[in-house]
Structure formats: C-alpha cells, structure tokens
Amino acid sequence: MTFNDELKASVKKVLVSEKEIKKSIKALAKKMTKDLEGEDLVVVGLLTGCIPFLPDLLKELKLKLLVNYVQASSYEGTASTGKVKVIGELKESIEGKHVILVDDIIDTGLTLKELSKYLYDKGAKKVTTCVLASKVGTRKVAFEADYVCFEVPNEYVFGYGLDYNGYYRNLPYIAALKDELYK
Ligand code: IMP
Ligand code: MG
Numbered sequence: 001m002t003f004n005d006e007l008k009a010s011v012k013k014v015l016v017s018e019k020e021i022k023k024s025i026k027a028l029a030k031k032m033t034k035d036l037e038g039e040d041l042v043v044v045g046l047l048t049g050c051i052p053f054l055p056d057l058l059k060e061l062k063l064k065l066l067v068n069y070v071q072a073s074s075y076e077g078t079a080s081t082g083k084v085k086v087i088g089e090l091k092e093s094i095e096g097k098h099v100i101l102v103d104d105i106i107d108t109g110l111t112l113k114e115l116s117k118y119l120y121d122k123g124a125k126k127v128t129t130c131v132l133a134s135k136v137g138t139r140k141v142a143f144e145a146d147y148v149c150f151e152v153p154n155e156y157v158f159g160y161g162l163d164y165n166g167y168y169r170n171l172p173y174i175a176a177l178k179d180e181l182y183k
Helices: 003-012 018-036 053-060 110-121
Strands: 009-018 041-047 065-074 079-087 098-106 124-136 147-152 174-177
Touching: 003 009, 009 018, 009 124, 009 147, 018 053, 018 098, 018 124, 018 147, 041 053, 041 110, 053 098, 065 110, 098 110, 110 124, 147 174
Parallel strands: 041 065, 041 098, 098 124, 124 147
Antiparallel strands: 009 174, 065 079
C-alpha cells in the first residue's frame, strides 16, 4: 500500500486544514506576544507531539525566550494509560522563570497537570500552558490549557504532531481517525 492509500484508509474527515492551522497559530502567537511581553520566558516543548506546532509557533512569537524540551508519555496505542512519565531532563535551569509548556493536545488533562507540577517543582515562577488542540468533554482532572488553537470533538485525531500509533505526525492538517480503527 502506498502512503496515500494507507492514509485514505485511516482518515474519516479532515477537521482542520493547513490554512486554518497557520492562521490560528499566527493569531495565538499575537495574543501570547501581547500577554507575555517582559516576562523571563522559557518555552518547554513536550516531545514528540509539539512538533511541528512548536517550531511554527516560535517563529511567530516576538518575545525573548529560551527553548527547552522534555518528553512525557501517557499513551499506548489509542487509549490513555492514565500514568504520566517524564523522560529525560531539562537542559537549563527554569528557576524563577516563566515557563510556557507546549503540547499537541489536551485530552484527560493529566499530562499538562502533571507536567505543570513537575515544572513548578523545578522552581518555575509560573507555568503557562499552550496546545494546538483541546478535546471537548474528556477531562478526567480539572485542568485547562491557557492558550488553545482549536477545540476538537471527542474523537481520535491525528496529524500536525498528533500521532496514530506513532505515525502521521507529519500530516500538514488535523484529521479524525475512522471509528472502526479504535472504537
Ligand atoms: P492527556 O494527558 O489525556 O491530556 O493527553 C495528552 C496526550 O495524549 C497528548 O500529549 C497526546 O500525545 C495524547 N493524545 C490525546 N488525545 C489524542 C488524540 O486524539 N490523538 C493523538 N494523541 C492524543
Ligand atoms: Mg503527547
């Protein structure tokens, strides 16, 4: 099967187009630039889902900032394991700094909640969270992201950093996965 055949067999519907994503990232960055000017900023990207969202966002932020990454894992396949593990260490100190934590999506809320706690434990003065997508009606913990590009329905979505079994992060749009592949 070619890439396009496999893709066709997986996509139920394109939810957000490349054009819409670009436009929304620009608008979000503008708001963040206005809100966060003057802060001592460190952007912490959650690998691997923050790519390509984070690089695109960074180019639009007119702010002085450092960039760091951490890796966290909570998913195996298409269902949350309910446990969040931080893999690896921050390369620079975030002591007293304002951290912007960036991920692809907020679903149960566990990852951002746990990672925020992790960053506060490392001495962050403030942790602000930012995601490309926010799934509606799926929180298991009381936590919302501060900056959100899109709301998506309670379906398995992939593309633009969001993976389906590790693949398709490189799609330039966000799509919903066919129901029969995960329900
Ligand atoms: P949470 O901890 O349940 O909020 O989930 C956050 C993490 O789960 C994200 O960083 C994603 O990696 C992953 N995730 C949640 N929903 C989806 C989805 O629909 N598609 C792909 N990954 C997802
Ligand atoms: Mg993730």
